[in-house]
Amino acid sequence: MDFKSNGSEETQLYHAQIHLYKHVYSFISSMALKSAVELGIVDAIHKHGKPMTVPELASSLKLHPSKVSVLYRFLRLLTHDGFFAKTTVKEETAYALTPPSKLLINGESTCFAPLVKGILHPCSLDMWHSSKKWFSEEKDLALYESAMGETFFNFLNKDSESDKLGLFQGAMAADSQMFKLALKDCSHVFEGLESLVDVAGGTGVVSKLIHEEFPHIKCTVLDQPQVVANLSGTQNLNFVGGDMFKSIPPADAVLLKWVLHDWDDELSLRILKNCKEAISGKGKKGKIIIIDVSIDETSDDHELTELQLHFDMVMMTLHNGKEREKKEWKKLIYDAGFSSYKITPICGFKSLIEVYP
Ligand SMILES: C[S@@+](CC[C@H](N)C(=O)[O-])C[C@H]1O[C@@H](n2cnc3c(N)ncnc32)[C@H](O)[C@@H]1O
Known part of the structure; x- marks a missing residue:
């Protein structure tokens, strides 16, 4: 909403009130989406193979008859938010999937349903109630650790059978599948x-996608022992x-996808220096390939920057990490002892950063 326009005082006040309410209630859209995922609305329409009316959906989801009108109101909001499209079937209103809801179909490789459940899991939301206390603390803990008593990765990666680990890695896997499309443009x-x-x-x-495209490249996936135990x-x-943080196996190149944003500059420097050591056998021909957000408020559009700033808050509160601006990438890369780098936007809101020794 643009507050710079010279409306009357009343108009400005009304706009201000709308703006305020909109932001206070923006969690409703997130939670309605989570309800839709938990109910299986997207899967039901997908399985049906054509748009569904509200009574058809209610019966397929085995809802209590008293909840049919409630389902309609959820669908009305989610349609407004772009997740369903209204159409007419035999003179009745029916709901079809849209490109964003097609990203929630279970069983598809690009299914983001685990992400919706994971990001909106009570443990990621509860910590926000402790933010005032966190601001008064001297300790350098992430909000998550301050509120819950352990780091987010400890909570997730307790053991290889953990449900939370499966949910998180499922979310990461869907995000990584998007890289398949980008790989065509950045195969060089x-x-x-x-x-x-x-x-x-x-x-x-991501390694599997790279392996499919370049079968001759010997790919090694390094992660915590619990994560790779059964792979x-x-x-x-x-x-x-x-x-x-201890050591990285030697190779011609190191890939860091959505890794450095989890860590502050000090820890990111340690990772980058270990990466530099890992590619040292290749001399000047080695490289680090970073896939992460690079914030550019001056030239990116408002919606894109807002998403990147939301990601920044998630990284800060969960891990003390950060999404970096272009100038912060420059400093981090040169502080780690590299001599040059190149940033190319990929996957809509991320960037591919090639870093050379
Ligand atoms: C945001 S995820 C990114 C995963 C993957 N690169 C992707 O994009 O799908 C961060 C990963 O860092 C791993 N991780 C955390 N601490 C680690 C450590 N000390 N050494 C190796 N991996 C670690 C986590 O287990 C998790 O898989």
């Missing part, structure tokens, strides 16, 4: 490489349990 980045370590690579979804590799794709 991987050309000429014989080996690559995907540091903190989770379940190795088996192939001839040119293997999983290694370890700690990126």
Whole structure:
């Protein structure tokens, strides 16, 4: 909403009130989306193969008859928010999927349903109630650790069978699948490489995509032992349990996708210096490939920057991490002892940053 326009005092006040209410209630859209995911609305419409009316949906989801009108009101908001499209079937209003809700179909490789459940899990929301106390603390803990008594990664990665670990890695895997489309445009980045370590690579979804495209590259996925414990590799794709703060296996290139944003500058420097050591055998031809957000408020559009700023708050509150602006990337990369880098936007809101020794 633009407050710079010269409306009357009343108009400005009304706009201000609308703006305030909109922001106070923006959690409703998030929670309605989570309800839709938990109810299985998207899967029901997808399985039906054509748009569904409210009574059809209510019956397919086995809702209590008293909740049919409630379902209609959820659908009305979610349609307004772009997750469903209204159409007419036999003179009745029916609801179809839209591109954003198609990203919530279970069983598809780009299913973000675990992300919706994970980000809106009570444990990621509860910590916000402790933010006032956190601001008064001297300790350098993330809000999550201050409120819950352990780091977010400890909570997630307790053991290889943990439900939370599965949910989180499922969310990461969906995000990584989006990289498949970007890989076509940035294949030159991987050309000429014989080996690559995907540091903190989770379940190795990105490495698998790179491996499909460049089968000759020997890919190693490094993550915490609990994460890779039950994963088996192939001839040119293997999983290694370890700690990126201690050492990283040697390779021609190191990939860091959505890793550095989890850590503050001091810890990110330690990771980058270990990466530099890992590629040292390749001399000047080694490289680090970072996939992360690069905030550019001056040239990006408002909606894109807002999303990046939300991500920044998530990284800060969960891990004491940060989404970096262009100038912060420059400082971090040069402080780690690298000599040059190149930032290219990919996947809509992220960037690919090639870093050279
Ligand atoms: C945001 S996820 C990114 C995963 C993957 N790169 C992707 O984009 O799907 C961060 C990863 O860092 C891993 N991690 C955290 N601490 C680590 C450490 N000390 N050494 C190696 N991996 C670590 C977590 O287990 C998690 O898989």
